[in-house]
Amino acid sequence: MAKFNKGLITEKIISVNDQNLTNIRRRWFTEPQQTDITRDIFIEQAKDWFENSAINDVTGFDHFPVIDVIQGCTQFFESIILKYGWDGFQILPNDYAYYSLMGKYGTEIGELEPNKPLLLSLPHHSSGGLRPEWPEILKECEQKNIDIHIDMAWMVKSKDITLDLSHPCIKSFGMSLSKLSMEWNRIGLRWSRQQEMDSITIFNHYYKGGVNVGAMACGSFIMRNLDRDYAWNTYSDLNNEICQEFDLEPTKFVHVARSKESGRIVGIGRLLAESTPSEV
Amino acid sequence: MVEFIVLQTIWIEMETLKFKIRLSTDYQATAPHVVIKINNDVKFDGELTEKQTIEFDHTLTERNILIIDRQNKPDNEKQDLFIDAISIDGIDLRNLIWHKSIFAHVDGREVIGETWLGLNGTWQLKFNGPFWKYMMDWVNGEV
Numbered sequence: 196m197a198k199f200n201k202g203l204i205t206e207k208i209i210s211v212n213d214q215n216l217t218n219i220r221r222r223w224f225t226e227p228q229q230t231d232i233t234r235d236i237f238i239e240q241a242k243d244w245f246e247n248s249a250i251n252d253v254t255g256f257d258h259f260p261v262i263d264v265i266q267g268c269t270q271f272f273e274s275i276i277l278k279y280g281w282d283g284f285q286i287l288p289n290d291y292a293y294y295s296l297m298g299k300y301g302t303e304i305g306e307l308e309p310n311k312p313l314l315l316s317l318p319h320h321s322s323g324g325l326r327p328e329w330p331e332i333l334k335e336c337e338q339k340n341i342d343i344h345i346d347m348a349w350m351v352k353s354k355d356i357t358l359d360l361s362h363p364c365i366k367s368f369g370m371s372l373s374k375l376s377m378e379w380n381r382i383g384l385r386w387s388r389q390q391e392m393d394s395i396t397i398f399n400h401y402y403k404g405g406v407n408v409g410a411m412a413c414g415s416f417i418m419r420n421l422d423r424d425y426a427w428n429t430y431s432d433l434n435n436e437i438c439q440e441f442d443l444e445p446t447k448f449v450h451v452a453r454s455k456e457s458g459r460i461v462g463i464g465r466l467l468a469e470s471t472p473s474e475v
Numbered sequence: 476m477v478e479f480i481v482l483q484t485i486w487i488e489m490e491t492l493k494f495k496i497r498l499s500t501d502y503q504a505t506a507p508h509v510v511i512k513i514n515n516d517v518k519f520d521g522e523l524t525e526k527q528t529i530e531f532d533h534t535l536t537e538r539n540i541l542i543i544d545r546q547n548k549p550d551n552e553k554q555d556l557f558i559d560a561i562s563i564d565g566i567d568l569r570n571l572i573w574h575k576s577i578f579a580h581v582d583g584r585e586v587i588g589e590t591w592l593g594l595n596g597t598w599q600l601k602f603n604g605p606f607w608k609y610m611m612d613w614v615n616g617e618v
Contacts, residue, residue, distance in 0.1 A: 278565060389490050391564055392607040401611050 199437055203469055205462035208320060210352075211426060211450050212376040213468045219420050220379060223413055230412045234399070237411040238262050241384050244418045245370045250427055251353055255360030259367070259386035263399040264411065267381035268348040269293065271369030272314050274385075274395040275344050284312045287326070291316050291346065304328050309339035312366075316346045318353050321460055323446030323453055325356065336364040344368065351375050353447045354427045360386075372417055375426065382407075382414035426450070430467045437463055437470075490605050491534045492564045494518070496543070499526040502554040508547035509556065514539055522547075523556065535604035543598040558590040558598070563606055571613065576600045 241264075246256050265271050272293075276284060285308055286294050288301030294314075307313065313336060319326045326332065336343055345368035350356065352374050360368065371383025385395055398406065422428060426449040434452075438445045443452035443461065450464030500507055500523045511519040511529055518531045541561075548554040561568045578589040580596040592598060603609040603618065612618045 390605055390607050391492075392566055392610060396607055397611075400608070401614075 199440055199466055199470055201441060203463075203466040204441065205465055206459075208451055208460070208462040209464040210374060210376045210378075211430060211464045211467045213429075215425075215429075216376045216421075219377075219417055222420075223416055228412060228416055230408065232408065232412040232415045234264060234406075234411065237264065237415055238384065240415055240418060241382075244423050245350075245384060248350075248423050250424050251350070251356040251358075253350070253356060253358045253360065255358075255362075255365075256386065258361045259388055261387040261390045263385045263387070263395050264407065265369055265371065265383050265385045265395055266407070266410065267371045267373050267378075267383060268346045268369045269381075270395065271367075271371075271383070271385050272344065272346055274393045275312065275314060275367075278391075278393045279312055284314055285341075286314050287332070289321055290314075290319075304332055305335065307335055307339055307341055309341065312342045312344060314344050314346065316348065317358070318347070318349045318356055318447055320349065320448075320451070323448065323451060323460060324353070325358065325447075333362055333364060337362075342366045348374050349448060351423075352426045352449050354424070354431075354449070355447055372414060375421065377417055380410060380413050380417065382410045433467055433470060434463070437466055489534055491532055492606055493530065493532055494541075495528060495530050495560075495562045497526070497528045497559040497561070498523055498543075499557045499559050500524070500555060501557075503552045505547060505549050505552055505554060507545050507554055507556045510542075510544040510546075512540075512542045512544070526559075535606060537604050539602050539604060541600045541602075543592075544596075545592050545598070546595050548595045554593075556592040558592070561600075566610065568600070571602070571610070572600060575602070575613075 242262055246253075281299070285302045286299060288303060290301060294301075302308065315326075315332075317326065317329070318324050335341070341364060343365045345365060347368050347370045350370050351372065367385060367387040369383060369385045371381055373381045373383070390396055430449050434445060434449055437443065438452050442455050443463070444455050445452055446460065450462060450467060451460050452463050453460050494513070496511060498509065506522040506524045509519060509521065509523045510517060513533050514536060516533065518533070519529045543558065545556045558572070561572060572590065573588040576588060576598060578586045578592060578596055578598040580586070580594045582594070589598070609618060
């Protein structure tokens with residue numbers, strides 16, 4: 196008899212939303228909360244939380260001294276889009292669905308337009324980790340004077356990611372809590388080499404007094420109750436067993452595996468959540 | 476109770492921004508001679524014979540002066556220089572220029588917000604760094 200329910204493997208990638216994560220949400224809405232979390236307090240806590248993964252090797256944070264609060268990585272890249280205009284930036288093929296839904300198509304590696312900022316997701320969902328062409332992308336951007344802005348939304352579900360952010364073409368990146376089934380809050384941070392005028396800067400520095408304190412207090416609560424590497428620390432063994440049972444190749448993402456037969460990625464988030472570690 | 480360390484405000488000394496200055500001209504025989512400087516660093520020095528966009532990067536300090544010095548207008552000729560647009564970090568400074576720029580004519584008069592430079596003289600715009608903060612302070616009426 197099969198140990199796991201194969202029917203819970205999905206074509207669509209679905210986050211792990213288990214009882215612990217659900218409980219955090221329930222507690223936030225039902226228990227008395229600490230609400231005196233200022234922007235500075237939140238940034239210090241969130242910076243420490245996001246930057247200190249024990250299972251990834253991301254370096255170069257010190258090149259990005261400007262840190263702002265964002266409402267999800269979508270706000271991170273929308274702020275760039277607003278600044279440069281819809282035709283003023285470029286993406287790679289097969290990036291976040293947001294772009295193609297809005298009618299933006301990717302430019303092939305090797306054909307990037309000089310001097311035009313590049314927005315990209317890294318780690319990259321269908322690559323199962325970094326894009327394999329990452330060194331070539333960096334080289335091309337260096338040669339063509341292209342600024343890179345990285346949507347790192349998937350970092351919170353990743354392991355074994357080695358990434359040096361100090362490359363001078365990388366100008367900013369963002370991370371948020373969303374992908375840990377915290378889409379009901381989405382708060383996160385943007386790291387930049389220098390402060391520039393855009394909607395996130397205005398959101399963080401123009402308005403005075405208590406902007407988004409509710410979301411920051413909630414984000415602070417989540418980070419006090421959720422280990423940075425929760426996803427892999429909780430589901431590493433289960434991920435391994437599921438991959439073995441269904442002849443799947445693990446990726447860097449806890450909730451994503453690759454079919455050895457078709458080469459396609461599949462979602463195992465629902466299967467992980469339904470097969471809690473204690474049941475195995 | 477978790478304790479947090481309050482993050483101090485950081486002054487970023489190396490704020491390097493992109494400047495874009497679009498000029499045009501109308502003259503009879505003699506083209507205007509234009510020198511563009513920021514904080515005494517010359518970014519353009521030459522005759523302006525047609526519409527031209529001058530682009531450069533510059534690292535700002537706490538106090539900055541952008542200067543457009545236009546000379547070489549003969550007394551007996553019509554010769555105009557127009558500041559069509561100036562942007563810093565992609566931000567069009569039209570409103571700031573109208574309120575804060577000063578064009579000092581060669582005869583000693585000073586005009587605020589002038590972008591049609593029909594006489595020899597020096598146009599200047601003073602602003603502080605960091606630029607994003609200066610813009611916010613200006614909009615709030617604090618500078």
